[in-house]
Amino acid sequence: MLSAIILSIIFIIALIFLLSLIFPSFLIAPWVPCKKKDLERINRLAALRPGQVFCELGCGDGRVSRYIAKNNPESQIIGIELSVPIFLWAKLIGLFSGLNNMKIKYGNALKYDISNINVVYTFALIQTINGKLKKKFRKELKKGAKVLSYAFNIKEWKGKTSVDKPDSKALPIFIYEL
Ligand SMILES: C[S@@+](CC[C@H](N)C(=O)[O-])C[C@H]1O[C@@H](n2cnc3c(N)ncnc32)[C@H](O)[C@@H]1O
Numbered sequence: 001m002l003s004a005i006i007l008s009i010i011f012i013i014a015l016i017f018l019l020s021l022i023f024p025s026f027l028i029a030p031w032v033p034c035k036k037k038d039l040e041r042i043n044r045l046a047a048l049r050p051g052q053v054f055c056e057l058g059c060g061d062g063r064v065s066r067y068i069a070k071n072n073p074e075s076q077i078i079g080i081e082l083s084v085p086i087f088l089w090a091k092l093i094g095l096f097s098g099l100n101n102m103k104i105k106y107g108n109a110l111k112y113d114i115s116n117i118n119v120v121y122t123f124a125l126i127q128t129i130n131g132k133l134k135k136k137f138r139k140e141l142k143k144g145a146k147v148l149s150y151a152f153n154i155k156e157w158k159g160k161t162s163v164d165k166p167d168s169k170a171l172p173i174f175i176y177e178l
Contacts, residue, residue, distance in 0.1 A: 020084040027110060028058035028124045028133075031086055034150050038171065039067040042121060045148055045164055045175055050074035052118040057109035057133070058082070062090030062102075064121060069102035077102040078117075080109040115140045123150035130155055137176070147176040 021031070034042070042064055048054055052075050056065045059079030069077040079094075079102070081087040087106045094104045105112075110132050114120055120141070124133055129152050137147055137154075147154070153163070153174045160177040 017085050020082070021086070024058070024082040027082065027108070028122065028128050031060050031083065032123070033060050033063060034123055035171065036063070038150070038173070039064065041164060041166070041170075041173060042148060042150070043068055043071050045173055046072075046119045046121065046146070048072045048075045048119060052076075053078065053116060054119045054121065055112070055114055055117040056080065057112070057114075057120060057122040058124065059090055059104060060086055060123075062094055062104050065090075065102055065104065066094065066097055066099060068121075069099040070097075073101055075101060079104045080107055080112050082106070082108050110136065113140065115142065117141065117145060119146045119148065121148040121150070124152065126152040129153075137178075141178050143178050145178050149174040149176070 046054060046068060048068070054068050054072070054075055054077045056079040059065050059081045062079050065077050065079035079090060081090055081104065087104070091104045094102060114136065120137065122129065122133065129149055134154050150173055151171045154176060157176050162175045163172050164175065165172040
């Protein structure tokens with residue numbers, strides 16, 4: 001009887017973990033991390049100034065947030081992740097990294113208030129970046145804020161737009177300013 005209860009609990013926990021891995025895939029994107037060699041490029045394009053706030057929507061294992069936090073000790077870095085196991089992993093590595101200017105938060109990035117963010121970074125599906133995220137950026141971000149979109153572009157952006165693609169093999173990073 002006791003072993004059946006324990007097995008049921010393990011099954012339910014495993015199911016919750018599995019569903020929380022699958023569900024976010026339909027929102028921003030499934031967990032596919034950016035290339036490690038692109039971290040320096042993302043940091044350069046973010047061009048954070050002391051006191052500015054950087055937010056990663058769907059931070060995965062937190063590699064981008066950690067890199068940015070490490071290289072911009074006078075800026076505040078926030079990473080948001082919805083998948084429970086990936087969030088716990090990012091949080092754990094974050095705790096061991098000793099970066100006190102970075103917060104990894106659990107939640108739905110599509111509902112997170114970004115009105116005080118200076119630079120937003122995301123690696124989102126093309127339909128999400130052109131749908132819910134584009135609307136959110138236009139509605140919430142202040143003038144002067146910047147959006148970095150890894151791999152996919154936002155169509156018909158009203159504002160300054162540029163693209164960074166150092167060579168034919170590199171994935172593009174699109175930069176949008178309000
Ligand atoms: C393509 S991965 C990008 C990971 C990381 N930003 C990078 O560039 O390496 C997208 C991440 O967003 C997470 N995600 C998807 N929908 C989300 C949502 N609504 N809120 C927060 N995180 C979400 C996924 O679990 C996944 O870890």
